[in-house]
């Protein structure tokens with residue numbers, strides 16, 4: 001019965017199924033900032049992962065890249081209602097960074113140069129779901145977009161993808177980060193519209 | 198292009214909460230101790246909320262988030278507010 005299905009075929013573009021509820025697609029990449037833009041040189045940049053033993057695992061810029069940089073194409077969704085589809089990124093998988101970090105804790109606080117923080121479940125950083133990103137759209141990540149390196153966790157609202165990331169601290173409880181303290185959702189799934197708590 | 202405004206950008210949302218004009222009040226930064234009119238703070242509006250920072254040390258003084266039906270206000274970065282009554 002071809003005409004019974006006609007109304008359901010072809011009309012819904014691919015974008016419809018890729019844009020979560022309450023979001024609008026944008027072409028330009030908006031800049032959101034809650035403070036002055038830190039200017040961090042790559043020679044001074046360092047990533048520190050701290051576990052509950054107090055052991056710090058550290059990577060310089062070159063050590064991070066030596067773990068292996070990969071190409072990533074993902075859609076990003078900002079809680080301020082814009083989505084940017086098919087963004088090309090390059091970065092290092094958190095699976096590689098966390099491979100030798102042993103922790104019993106289930107949550108992570110991401111810390112940034114400039115003082116920003118955001119909380120995430122550890123499992124959301126693993127299994128190919130999160131990166132330390134250093135390039136976007138073929139260019140080194142601009143400071144205003146979080147360069148030299150930002151967290152990239154595209155399956156959650158973009159405030160979780162902390163700009164200017166400098167550290168990850170394992171934590172036993174899901175303590176709120178900066179925006180989460182002021183009413184934003186502890187998890188932030190764009191497909192469930194988890195904007196506020 | 199500066200990405201911040203002055204503290205008068207807080208006036209609208211704070212007038213929903215306070216009967217007095219808080220932007221005219223003097224606030225003391227909880228970090229560096231600078232005492233200045235709230236209107237002189239640096240307000241970053243292009244974020245998931247309004248963030249006002251100390252003009253001397255960038256410490257976060259005021260955060261305002263409109264979270265759906267709620268308004269969440271933090272003045273935790275100010276250790277004193279001096280209002281004309």
Ligand SMILES: [Zn+2]
Nearest residue numbers: 226229251254
């Ligand atoms: Zn100050």
